[in-house]
Amino acid sequence: MAEQKIFGYTDRLSVKQGDRLNIYVNCDGSDFADAQLVRLIHGDNNTEAGPGYIEREIPHPANGNWPVKKQFTQLGNYLTVEDPDQHLKLDGTLSMGAFIWPSMPKRGARQTIMGRWDTLTNEGFALGINPDGYLEFWVGDGKEVDYITSEMPLIKHVWYLVGVSFDAMTRTVTLYQEGVLNRYNSLIGTTTPYDFASHVRTRFRFSQHNRADVPFLIAGARDHHELRGNFVGDLYAGKIDRPFISERILTREEMDTVKAGHKPPADGLMAYWDTAAGYTDDGIGHDVVETGPYRLKTRGVNHPVRGMTGWNWNGKNDCFRLAPHEFGGIEFHPDAVTDCGWAVTKTIEIPSDLKAGPYAIRLRVGPGCGIAEEYVVFFVRQAKPTAKLCFLVPTASYLAYGNETLAFDAQIVQPMTGQPPIISDVEIETYEHREYGLSTYNHFEDGAGVCFSSWKRPIINMRPKFRNSWMGAPWQFPADLSVTAWIEHCGYDCDFITDDDLHREGLAALKPYNCVISGTHPEYVSERMLDAQEDYVAQGGRLIYTGGNGYYWCVNFDPEEAAVMEVRKLDSGMRAWAAKPGEHYLQTCGTKSGLWRNRGRAPQKLVGVGMISEGFETCTPFRRMPDSWHRTVSWITEGIEGELIGDEGLAYGGAAGIEIDRYDLALGTPPHTKIIASSGGHTDNYVLATEEILYAYAGMVGSLDYRIRADMIYYTSWNDGAVFSSGSIAFGQALPAKGFEGTTSKLLRNVVDAFLKDGPLPGRQWTLEEKQWR
Amino acid sequence: MTEPLDPNPVNGELAVREYFDSKTRRYLKRVITPELIEEHRCGPHAQHRSEPLGRLMFYLKNLPIDQQYALRLMPNGAYRITSIPKPGEPPVEVDGTDYPDPSAGLHGIFLRKINDLMGRQDG
Numbered sequence: 048m049a050e051q052k053i054f055g056y057t058d059r060l061s062v063k064q065g066d067r068l069n070i071y072v073n074c075d076g077s078d079f080a081d082a083q084l085v086r087l088i089h090g091d092n093n094t095e096a097g098p099g100y101i102e103r104e105i106p107h108p109a110n111g112n113w114p115v116k117k118q119f120t121q122l123g124n125y126l127t128v129e130d131p132d133q134h135l136k137l138d139g140t141l142s143m144g145a146f147i148w149p150s151m152p153k154r155g156a157r158q159t160i161m162g163r164w165d166t167l168t169n170e171g172f173a174l175g176i177n178p179d180g181y182l183e184f185w186v187g188d189g190k191e192v193d194y195i196t197s198e199m200p201l202i203k204h205v206w207y208l209v210g211v212s213f214d215a216m217t218r219t220v221t222l223y224q225e226g227v228l229n230r231y232n233s234l235i236g237t238t239t240p241y242d243f244a245s246h247v248r249t250r251f252r253f254s255q256h257n258r259a260d261v262p263f264l265i266a267g268a269r270d271h272h273e274l275r276g277n278f279v280g281d282l283y284a285g286k287i288d289r290p291f292i293s294e295r296i297l298t299r300e301e302m303d304t305v306k307a308g309h310k311p312p313a314d315g316l317m318a319y320w321d322t323a324a325g326y327t328d329d330g331i332g333h334d335v336v337e338t339g340p341y342r343l344k345t346r347g348v349n350h351p352v353r354g355m356t357g358w359n360w361n362g363k364n365d366c367f368r369l370a371p372h373e374f375g376g377i378e379f380h381p382d383a384v385t386d387c388g389w390a391v392t393k394t395i396e397i398p399s400d401l402k403a404g405p406y407a408i409r410l411r412v413g414p415g416c417g418i419a420e421e422y423v424v425f426f427v428r429q430a431k432p433t434a435k436l437c438f439l440v441p442t443a444s445y446l447a448y449g450n451e452t453l454a455f456d457a458q459i460v461q462p463m464t465g466q467p468p469i470i471s472d473v474e475i476e477t478y479e480h481r482e483y484g485l486s487t488y489n490h491f492e493d494g495a496g497v498c499f500s501s502w503k504r505p506i507i508n509m510r511p512k513f514r515n516s517w518m519g520a521p522w523q524f525p526a527d528l529s530v531t532a533w534i535e536h537c538g539y540d541c542d543f544i545t546d547d548d549l550h551r552e553g554l555a556a557l558k559p560y561n562c563v564i565s566g567t568h569p570e571y572v573s574e575r576m577l578d579a580q581e582d583y584v585a586q587g588g589r590l591i592y593t594g595g596n597g598y599y600w601c602v603n604f605d606p607e608e609a610a611v612m613e614v615r616k617l618d619s620g621m622r623a624w625a626a627k628p629g630e631h632y633l634q635t636c637g638t639k640s641g642l643w644r645n646r647g648r649a650p651q652k653l654v655g656v657g658m659i660s661e662g663f664e665t666c667t668p669f670r671r672m673p674d675s676w677h678r679t680v681s682w683i684t685e686g687i688e689g690e691l692i693g694d695e696g697l698a699y700g701g702a703a704g705i706e707i708d709r710y711d712l713a714l715g716t717p718p719h720t721k722i723i724a725s726s727g728g729h730t731d732n733y734v735l736a737t738e739e740i741l742y743a744y745a746g747m748v749g750s751l752d753y754r755i756r757a758d759m760i761y762y763t764s765w766n767d768g769a770v771f772s773s774g775s776i777a778f779g780q781a782l783p784a785k786g787f788e789g790t791t792s793k794l795l796r797n798v799v800d801a802f803l804k805d806g807p808l809p810g811r812q813w814t815l816e817e818k819q820w821r
Numbered sequence: 822m823t824e825p826l827d828p829n830p831v832n833g834e835l836a837v838r839e840y841f842d843s844k845t846r847r848y849l850k851r852v853i854t855p856e857l858i859e860e861h862r863c864g865p866h867a868q869h870r871s872e873p874l875g876r877l878m879f880y881l882k883n884l885p886i887d888q889q890y891a892l893r894l895m896p897n898g899a900y901r902i903t904s905i906p907k908p909g910e911p912p913v914e915v916d917g918t919d920y921p922d923p924s925a926g927l928h929g930i931f932l933r934k935i936n937d938l939m940g941r942q943d944g
């Protein structure tokens with residue numbers, strides 16, 4: 048029997064009481080799975096320092112045996128072309144051309160640039176790259192294939208104009224390959240003495256035979272598998288800019304005019320994709336504009352990356368908004384996936400009286416553990432908010448980290464964390480098969496950073512009990528369950544909304560609540576999310592940021608596909624990859640990505656603190672700072688004996704650490720902010736964040752640099768609004784320690800109790816003069 | 822006259838790194854002692870490491886991924902040392918030793934890396 052394994056996802060991460068939720072399941076080795084709705088109480092199975100893993104089974108009509116099956120995932124980017132009248136079914140003479148920037152020419156597998164090709168039956172025609180990395184054009188008649196191959200291998204990350212002309216009368220075929228690199232557009236410069244050009248002519252034995260049902264595709268070709276049916280294979284890796292197809296022979300001189308920047312001759316032109324057309328100041332959609340006589344509707348699959356520097360980019364303009372025609376590059380990755388597209392396994396109804404919070408459908412097959420157990424996670428939101436407290440689930444950050452494999456791929460990870468990874472079966476399984484897409488911490492196989500992440504696929508690290516391998520402790524969702532467990536333990540009535548709810552609804556989503564509490568690492572925020580939280584605080588809302596390295600990256604959710612988040616990593620910041628020059632703007636909204644700090648909105652402006660260091664491997668307690676005794680804020684530490692706060696925790700035994708944030712007036716911390724407590728004297732594995740460094744020098748490490756610390760702060764805003772920040776990821780994971788009765792828990796309870804009450808905050812009664820005393 | 826194209830050039834930097842690393846290893850081989858190994862065993866994450874242990878740990882954590890190891894959590898709750906998985910391949914177990922907890926396993930990896938280091942020919 049095949050190995051039993053089960054994976055799933057939902058159509059939404061946030062679902063309201065009374066709504067319906069679709070669940071998609073892929074199962075190997077079993078036709079049935081045991082399904083059980085569970086409320087997720089605590090996610091960390093560490094029983095030495097905390098309560099261990101806790102879930103609660105919830106009675107529901109959907110519990111029981113679910114029929115499940117094997118489902119297949121189409122990986123890879125390509126463009127589909129709707130051609131119902133079969134204009135591109137060229138049975139005779141044809142020419143094709145495209146600017147290309149291959150990223151893995153010698154991939155060891157065939158890559159299709161464009162064509163109408165059936166891999167199974169060897170029918171049709173296509174221009175592509177052969178497994179050895181040479182440009183090739185081929186035709187098939189259903190029995191045999193004839194090829195013409197360039198004499199010069201393609202060099203990766205160099206722009207070319209490539210093309211072919213096939214004269215069906217004489218069966219003469221001519222291949223065109225010319226380098227078009229300039230001072231800016233390619234990896235290597237003009238001084239490298241390579242000859243990129245190749246012009247080959249030969250005569251084929253036969254012409255193509257086209258089947259009616261084979262689609263014309265860009266960056267892929269039709270393939271077929273007995274169980275799976277039709278799919279797209281022979282995927283291309285790299286950029287394509289302004290491809291075209293003509294029904295007549297194009298001479299070398301005509302191709303040279305294309306190389307000079309002119310459009311291909313209109314006479315005989317069947318399709319011309321102006322890949323730089325249709326851009327707006329607010330971004331680029333998924334449709335690619337085809338400007339030929341038939342205006343064929345063309346669309347990207349799995350989010351090909353748009354607005355990339357094109358063959359003619361000359362370095363003057365750094366954004367597709369400034370000079371769209373220089374940004375016609377579409378980047379394709381054979382391992383991209385933003386929607387698994389499986390058939391719905393089950394639609395469940397969320398009971399209207401189901402308490403808001405984190406839930407999962409627990410699915411088990413066979414042994415029911417390891418890869419034979421899956422938790423399909425979602426968050427239930429109150430249909431009409433009645434709670435005064437709301438947990439803002441950082442789903443954008445869950446997506447960013449979704450299926451990250453840093454421990455396996457990233458040379459940088461052990462130097463950062465200071466320890467070898469501790470790996471589990473579920474990671475090993477998904478890494479081996481790589482069916483479920485990557486995180487924004489990954490590189491594609493071709494080396495490019497991943498800038499899209501989606502929840503329409505299994506996310507193996509967004510599940511309870513999961514321990515992050517490179518840190519040996521829970522991270523993101525399972526770590527945040529330590530905060531939600533604390534909320535549950537304290538008995539607060541709490542609603543749950545997600546980042547994508549907030550992005551869609553803005554301030555209105557936060558308005559019903561007196562207090563909003565974040566997760567441990569809300570690192571990825573869209574402009575709308577940030578605006579909403581800023582306005583919420585200024586209008587009297589109370590925000591608690593229980594994390595570290597938060598409010599850091601500028602991201603956006605795709606307006607055409609809510610499940611997909613986009614980020615580009617650039618310039619500075621602790622980052623897994625660097626976007627290429629000219630590719631720093633979000634295609635889904637047109638604004639610059641990178642750090643919010645570099646766009647004039649450092650996290651300090653909203654939450655008083657911002658990223659200063661990360662070091663993992665060890666944590667420390669906080670120490671009370673002089674401000675904390677000031678009677679405007681002394682209520683925060685009421686009932687806490689001694690000067691140490693958080694000498695406990697599930698992440699390395701302390702509340703301060705992992706990733707930490709600092710108060711900094713120079714970055715916009717509100718000047719009246721009080722520092723309640725601070726850490727400091729972390730190990731030398733804690734290093735200064737790169738965005739802090741102008742000149743590097745020895746000693747930017749925990750035991751030598753006073754800036755490396757977590758600052759726990761409090762400030763008041765307009766209309767009785769206020770912000771409390773812990774400045775440390777480990778803070779949230781310290782809450783369940785000591786039976787939820789440690790100093791971290793006591794302190795946060797003081798804050799939440801005060802924040803939930805209507806009217807003035809404690810400490811407001813003191814005079815202005817006293818407030819200014821420090 | 823143009824150069825013949827080598828689409829997959831050898832990275833010349835590898836030889837330079839090897840020169841640097843062999844110099845480091847010659848130093849490390851002199852300072853690895855039972856006391857240093859005991860220092861690691863007592864506190865794999867300790868703040869105040871001796872300089873030799875600190876330098877050794879820097880060398881070890883910066884090794885290329887294909888020379889690194891992982892701890893694999895086994896169904897019985899024990900930990901075993903494996904290679905770092907490569908795309909499309911499961912990790913390879915290096916021996917059958919069960920380590921009761923991560924600290925013991927991390928020390929096991931430390932010993933194995935020292936063994937690898939001592940086996941390198943550095944002149």
Ligand SMILES: [Fe+2]
Binds near residue numbers: 568570
């Ligand atoms: Fe992060």
